[in-house]
Amino acid sequence: MNRMPNTRINLQEIEVRKGPWTMEEDHVLINYISVHGEGVWNSLARAAGLNRTGKSCRLRWLNYLKPDVRRGNITPEEQVLILELHARWGNRWSKIARQLPGRTDNEIKNYWRTRIQKKLKQADMIQYKSEMLPDNPSMGISQSNYSSSTLADYSEPNPTTSQGSCVTIFNTDSINSFWTIDADFESSMQSLHGH
DNA sequence: AAACGCAACAACCGCATATTT
DNA sequence: GAAATATGCGGTTGTTGCGTT
Numbered sequence: 001m002n003r004m005p006n007t008r009i010n011l012q013e014i015e016v017r018k019g020p021w022t023m024e025e026d027h028v029l030i031n032y033i034s035v036h037g038e039g040v041w042n043s044l045a046r047a048a049g050l051n052r053t054g055k056s057c058r059l060r061w062l063n064y065l066k067p068d069v070r071r072g073n074i075t076p077e078e079q080v081l082i083l084e085l086h087a088r089w090g091n092r093w094s095k096i097a098r099q100l101p102g103r104t105d106n107e108i109k110n111y112w113r114t115r116i117q118k119k120l121k122q123a124d125m126i127q128y129k130s131e132m133l134p135d136n137p138s139m140g141i142s143q144s145n146y147s148s149s150t151l152a153d154y155s156e157p158n159p160t161t162s163q164g165s166c167v168t169i170f171n172t173d174s175i176n177s178f179w180t181i182d183a184d185f186e187s188s189m190q191s192l193h194g195h
Numbered sequence: 196a197a198a199c200g201c202a203a204c205a206a207c208c209g210c211a212t213a214t215t216t
Numbered sequence: 217g218a219a220a221t222a223t224g225c226g227g228t229t230g231t232t233g234c235g236t237t
Binding site for chain 2: 218219220221222223224225227230231232233234235236
């Protein structure tokens with residue numbers, strides 16, 4: 001770092017904590033917000049006596065500590081919604097999150113990256129088989145929903161791995177628009193819709 | 196039991212935009 | 217109106233835990 005020799009160092013700035021939050025920090029933040037409310041994060045951090053940036057406090061509160069935050073166990077309905085909205089809006093995580101009560105942009109983003117995006121790599125080999133496009137309105141999927149640049153692939157169940165059949169749909173205008181629905185998921189959706 | 200690889204997730208960073216001074 | 221500060225977003229990284237070798 002190109003710090004000039006006589007440059008003053010702001011000790012408070014250096015001592016700002018990073019990394020995982022401790023239970024004690026969580027309690028301080030929760031207690032402070034329960035009394036004073038949320039927002040004005042930089043001054044909140046100072047007033048609460050937390051050696052954290054305002055951004056860090058905001059993130060911790062909105063993603064984990066806020067009472068109505070739901071974490072884990074993305075339901076099939078939520079999965080479908082995420083797929084639909086991502087197909088429509090791309091990586092607009094906060095916008096997508098607003099449609100899923102209790103879910104945060106960070107969680108949806110992580111979910112997408114860890115569960116879905118890795119499959120994008122496999123999409124390199126996808127071939128256009130329009131006749132295979134599923135037409136299943138109960139799942140919000142129908143060929144007519146897609147532009148002519150929509151590609152789809154349908155794979156039969158793998159006899160060696162017993163993996164179910166798989167439908168993959170993505171839009172070449174935006175490779176981020178990508179759907180994969182495996183057989184188990186499909187059957188769970190059918191039961192949800194009373195089929 | 197140890198080492199390794201990988202998936203999942205929490206949290207940080209940089210940037211753009213909004214708000215305040 | 218300009219500068220400073222705060223907020224929000226999306227990309228990325230570091231850590232952890234679990235399964236496999």
